[in-house]
Amino acid sequence: MTTNRPDLKDNPLLVTTGIPDFEKIKAHHVAPALNSVLAKAEEVLQKIEKDIVPSWNGLLKPLEEIGIPFEYAWGPITHLLGVKNSDAFREAHQAVLNKIVSFFLRFNQSLSIYQGLKNIKEGNEWQTLNTAQKRVIEIKLKEAKHSGVELKGEDKNRFNEIKQELSQLATDFSNHLLDATKAFSLTVRHIEDTAGWPENLKQLAAQSYNQIKTETEEIATAENGPWRITLDFPSFGTFIQHHRQREDRQKIYHAFMTRASEAELDNRPLIDRILKLRLEMAKILGFDNYADLSLDSKMAPDTASIEKMSEELKQAAQPFAKKDLEDLKKLAIDSGQTDPLKHWDMAFWGERLREQRFDYTDEQLRPYFQLPKVLDGLFSLAERLFSIVIEPGGSSIPKWHPDVQYFKVLDSKQTPIASFYLDPYSRPEEKSGGAWMDECLNRRWIKGSLRLPIIYLCCNGTPPIGDRPSLMSFREVETLFHEFGHGLQGMLTRVDYSDVAGINGVEWDAVELPSQFMENWCYHKKTLLGMTEHFETGEQLPTDLFNKILESRTFQSGLMMMRQLLFGITDIKLHNAHDPNKHMDAFKIYRQMTAEYSALPPYEHDYFLCGFSHIFAGGYAAGYYSYKWAEVLSADAFAAFEEGGLENDSSNYQLGQRFKETILSKGGSEHPMEIFKQFRGREPSTAALLRHSGLLNK
Ligand code: ZN
Numbered sequence: 001m002t003t004n005r006p007d008l009k010d011n012p013l014l015v016t017t018g019i020p021d022f023e024k025i026k027a028h029h030v031a032p033a034l035n036s037v038l039a040k041a042e043e044v045l046q047k048i049e050k051d052i053v054p055s056w057n058g059l060l061k062p063l064e065e066i067g068i069p070f071e072y073a074w075g076p077i078t079h080l081l082g083v084k085n086s087d088a089f090r091e092a093h094q095a096v097l098n099k100i101v102s103f104f105l106r107f108n109q110s111l112s113i114y115q116g117l118k119n120i121k122e123g124n125e126w127q128t129l130n131t132a133q134k135r136v137i138e139i140k141l142k143e144a145k146h147s148g149v150e151l152k153g154e155d156k157n158r159f160n161e162i163k164q165e166l167s168q169l170a171t172d173f174s175n176h177l178l179d180a181t182k183a184f185s186l187t188v189r190h191i192e193d194t195a196g197w198p199e200n201l202k203q204l205a206a207q208s209y210n211q212i213k214t215e216t217e218e219i220a221t222a223e224n225g226p227w228r229i230t231l232d233f234p235s236f237g238t239f240i241q242h243h244r245q246r247e248d249r250q251k252i253y254h255a256f257m258t259r260a261s262e263a264e265l266d267n268r269p270l271i272d273r274i275l276k277l278r279l280e281m282a283k284i285l286g287f288d289n290y291a292d293l294s295l296d297s298k299m300a301p302d303t304a305s306i307e308k309m310s311e312e313l314k315q316a317a318q319p320f321a322k323k324d325l326e327d328l329k330k331l332a333i334d335s336g337q338t339d340p341l342k343h344w345d346m347a348f349w350g351e352r353l354r355e356q357r358f359d360y361t362d363e364q365l366r367p368y369f370q371l372p373k374v375l376d377g378l379f380s381l382a383e384r385l386f387s388i389v390i391e392p393g394g395s396s397i398p399k400w401h402p403d404v405q406y407f408k409v410l411d412s413k414q415t416p417i418a419s420f421y422l423d424p425y426s427r428p429e430e431k432s433g434g435a436w437m438d439e440c441l442n443r444r445w446i447k448g449s450l451r452l453p454i455i456y457l458c459c460n461g462t463p464p465i466g467d468r469p470s471l472m473s474f475r476e477v478e479t480l481f482h483e484f485g486h487g488l489q490g491m492l493t494r495v496d497y498s499d500v501a502g503i504n505g506v507e508w509d510a511v512e513l514p515s516q517f518m519e520n521w522c523y524h525k526k527t528l529l530g531m532t533e534h535f536e537t538g539e540q541l542p543t544d545l546f547n548k549i550l551e552s553r554t555f556q557s558g559l560m561m562m563r564q565l566l567f568g569i570t571d572i573k574l575h576n577a578h579d580p581n582k583h584m585d586a587f588k589i590y591r592q593m594t595a596e597y598s599a600l601p602p603y604e605h606d607y608f609l610c611g612f613s614h615i616f617a618g619g620y621a622a623g624y625y626s627y628k629w630a631e632v633l634s635a636d637a638f639a640a641f642e643e644g645g646l647e648n649d650s651s652n653y654q655l656g657q658r659f660k661e662t663i664l665s666k667g668g669s670e671h672p673m674e675i676f677k678q679f680r681g682r683e684p685s686t687a688a689l690l691r692h693s694g695l696l697n698k
Contacts, residue, residue, distance in 0.1 A: 008032055013073040019454065020076040020440065023398040030077055030092035037069045038099055049112045054119035056133060063113070064444075064498060071441060074100060079440065082432045083423055083458060084400050114144045132669035136499045139668075142297055146285065155284050162281045169274050173260075174617040176267050177610070180260040181231045185212075186252055188227045193245060201238045205229055231256050240344065241351040246337075253344035254605060261607035267616070268587070271609055274616055276580040291576035294622035299507040299629070299672040303576050306625045309632060310569045312686045313561060314597065316695045320558025325599045327353060327556075343603050350556055358552045360545060362473045368532040368541045369477055371424060371461065371470035377531025378484060381521060384649070385656030386492065386664070387412040393419050401427070403463070409491055418443075418453045418491030424480075425463035425470065435459040435479045437486035437515075442498040453502060455490040457483045469535055474549060477531075478522050485518030486511075492664040505668025509626035513672075514663060516634035520692070523550055524646055554694030559599055561693060566597035568625035571615050575622040632689050633676060637663070639688035640680060 008014060012024040013033035048062055081093050107113075117137050120126060126134070144150075148159040187209065188194060194202060205227030209220035212228070220226050229239045229252065236256055240249055260267040278290040287293040291303050300306050328349040329341045335352070337345070379390040393406040403425050409418040421440065423431075440454040461476045472480075486503060495501035503511060521527045525546060532541035570593045574586055590609050594602040614620040637659065644651030662679040676684060690696050 008036055013037075013076065014069075016069055016072045019397060020072060021398045022076065022080070022400040025076055025080065027086070027088035027092040030089075031095055033073045034077075034096040034100065037073045038096075038103055040069065041066050041103065045107060045110070049110060052112050052116040052119075054116045054123060055125055056120070056129060059113070059116050059120065060133070060136060060497075066107070067498065068444070068446070070100075075440060079438065079456060080400060082436070082438075083427075083430070085430045085432070108140075108143055109147050109149050110144075111149055114141070114149045117141050117144075132495050132497050132500055135505060135669055135671075136497050139297075139499065139505050146293065146297065148285070151284065159281060159284050162277050162284075166274065166277050166281070169270050169277070170617040173267055173270050173274070174613050176260040176265040176270070177613055177617070180265045183265075184231050184255045184259075186229045186248065186255075188229065188248075189225055191225060193243075193248075194225070194227060196242050196244050198238065198242060201235070201242060202227060204235055204238075208235065231259060237347070241347045243348070246339070246344065249344040249348060250342070253603075256611075257343075257603060258605050258607050258610075260610040267610040268607075271586050271616060272580060275574060275578050275586060278575065278621065279578070279580070289576045291572055291622040294575065297507065298623065298626070299510040300625070301673075303572055306572055306629070307569070309629065309686060310565050310572075310625070313628065313690065313695075314565055316686075316690045317558050317561040317565070317693075320695050321562045321599045322558070324556045324559045331356075341600070343600060346559075346600070350559075354552070354555060357555070358548050360548050362475070365474050365541070365545065365549075366462075366471040367534050367536065368539075368545075369472040369474070370533060370535050371464075371472060373533050374472060374477055374480065374531045375422075377527065378481060380530075381527055382484070382488065385652060386488070386660045387653070387657070388417070388492070389414070416452060418455070420455045420457055420487055420491060423456065423458045424461050426460040431458070431460070433460055435483050437483045437490065437503075439490055439502060439504075442504065443493050443495065443501045444498045445496055453491055453493060455487050455502075457487050459483060471535060474522070478519050481518040481522055482515045485515035488518070489514045489664050489667055492660055493667045494665040495667055495669040497669070500668035502667050507668075507672050508623060509629040510633065510672035510676075512626075512630035513633045513637065513676075516631060517637050517659075517663075520634070520638040523553060526647065553692075557693040557695060561695060562597050562599060564628055566593055567612070567614075568628055569593055569597065570609075571612075571620070571624040572622060574615070628689075632686050633684050635689035635692050636680060636684045636687075637676075639691075642688075 011029050011033050012021040013029050014036065015021065044062065044066055048059070053059055077089070077093055081089055117140055120129075121137060121141065129137075148156060148163075151159050185208075188205070199222070202222040202225075206220040206222045206225065208230055209226050209228035213220070218226075220228070229235050231252070236252060240252060243249055275290075282288070282290040282293040285293060287296070295302060295306075325341075328346060331353050332341050332345060332349050335349075341349070383389060389410040389412070390407050391410070393408040397406045399406065399421070401423065403423065405422045405424070407420055407422065408416055409420070411417050426433075436456075436458050438456045438458070440456055441451060443453040444451045457480075459476065459480055461472055461480070462470055464470045489506075490502040493502040499505055525543075528549075529540050529543075529546060533539070570590050573589045573593060578586060578589060586609055587607075590606075591602055594606065609616075615622075615624055620626070641652060641655050644655055646652070658679055662675050666675050666678075673683070687696075
């Protein structure tokens with residue numbers, strides 16, 4: 001290993017101090033840097049494995065250090081892929097991806113390291129380690145165990161076979177779904193049939209028509225059509241909300257609910273096979289069922305606790321869902337619908353009701369939310385609650401785009417503790433959609449000195465136009481608060497072991513706590529109004545508009561809650577009650593749950609499971625409940641502030657300190673239930689979420 005070669009010299013990805021030089025990193029740096037990092041890491045790994053020293057300093061420290069060069073070489077590349085995507089970067093990334101994945105697979109499944117970790121746990125040193133150190137070791141042991149490291153002989157072969165088949169089945173599942181989604185379309189040709197459509201649906205549908213039309217066919221326009229509606233959600237979802245002809249809505253609803261349930265694209269046999277294999281895999285690892293395996297690394301202690309949460313929320317939400325449904329039925333009848341309300345009417349009348357009750361649009365709110373002003377509000381909130389100071393971090397920091405901003409975070413004694421990049425605007429040509437927080441550099445001790453965390457906050461907000469500042473929709477403001485909440489956990493960490501510092505090591509069902517907690521402040525009048533200023537008139541957001549935002553938060557929330565609960569509980573039951581040998585098939589379970597949780601009687605052709613890719617082709621198997629679980633936590637944490645009085649500065653300050661000392665600074669270093677109890681003084685309760693969702697009787 002030498003760094004004298006020309007392709008390694010001046011390679012910015014091989015600099016392992018300071019801040020990554022985003023202005024210098026080019027696609028041609030990727031392969032040489034990563035090959036060099038990998039070779040070196042492999043060398044170190046072999047050395048560790050050959051001579052296992054079962055102690056913290058002998059094993060965990062060198063294991064942690066292996067990560068550092070990857071942080072500087074691989075981290076910036078995956079980041080740039082999300083914010084500055086190009087063919088060259090994608091190819092460079094793809095070319096090394098497999099090698100990286102297999103290295104970490106081998107790293108995490110190393111039997112000798114596993115034995116070494118076990119020896120530490122059983123040895124004398126264990127008692128002298130602190131909670132965070134014990135968590136690092138326990139998390140590593142669990143991950144290795146779940147990846148089959150302890151298995152031998154026949155079991156090991158079978159386990160690996162199952163893993164492989166499951167990965168193929170997940171790919172097939174999503175391919176079927178994609179193909180089935182693509183196979184259907186509905187073309188609207190008469191302008192009178194588009195009455196009530198929003199402009200963006202017309203544009204989308206005309207564009208979609210032009211993508212598949214033959215050369216001799218006319219070119220579609222948003223104004224004159226033809227308009228092609230597909231089962232892609234932006235098209236389907238908007239159409240079913242706004243299209244006035246019931247028969248068309250029924251047709252598209254049927255198509256949507258029966259996706260991937262027929263012929264060669266039928267996902268039903270795949271679902272059975274996936275559930276069967278997951279059960280078998282869980283049993284090989286010593287669990288009763290797959291749900292138990294999934295929960296072994298989550299905050300929720302067992303399926304009973306999830307069922308309890310679900311039941312509580314359901315009991316409260318059900319009467320409201322009935323009322324929500326009655327509202328829709330009444331509106332339909334009053335508006336002249338003579339047939340009973342069906343599934344394909346729900347979204348349509350839901351939208352009409354929303355228009356009736358809240359006569360405001362996103363566009364009306366935008367002029368009040370200028371990004372710089374919103375940032376001021378957000379930062380001063382964080383400063384008040386957590387006694388930190390946020391200030392611009394200097395213009396000389398290398399950035400990947402001129403719009404990117406860099407900030408420093410200091411504690412109350414003006415000591416730097418972290419910094420962050422904010423990449424606020426949408427750039428569809430090179431940046432992924434959505435919003436996310438990620439770590440650039442984690443908090444670490446390197447050669448006796450502390451390296452402070454740096455994180456990325458990436459959003460897709462509306463850019464400034466001309467000399468008009470960026471004007472945000474309310475949803476964009478909420479999203480910014482959300483990501484900043486993740487960011488706070490990444491930046492205010494005080495944990496010294498990078499595996500459990502910041503968001504690392506935080507259980508999947510607890511990781512959305514700080515982010516959703518921060519969103520709550522967008523519904524606090526003083527906080528929200530304080531960051532509004534009409535960009536032309538300078539006025540604050542009028543109170544009546546604020547009240548409408550507040551009211552619309554709980555619009556039809558009974559129905560929405562029941563829908564999310566249905567998905568969550570179905571997912572759990574599929575993974576703990578499903579028994580392929582006792583004819584408890586997946587659809588039977590789903591129908592039972594639908595009968596229990598759905599406001600309308602189940603649709604007879606409801607094959608929703610065939611499109612439930614979150615759990616059959618994504619990472620949410622026996623984990624979909626996490627959405628609600630984390631919402632319970634974040635609402636309950638915010639309720640502590642409400643109880644203290646949101647206008648009471650000293651209470652906010654005290655609770656803010658406690659939130660910082662527990663949830664934000666401890667991150668993954670203790671079990672999330674313990675940390676939650678340290679903040680709240682008790683286990684989480686569903687009451688606050690129900691209250692925030694408007695699901696408590698007044
Ligand atoms: Zn999040």
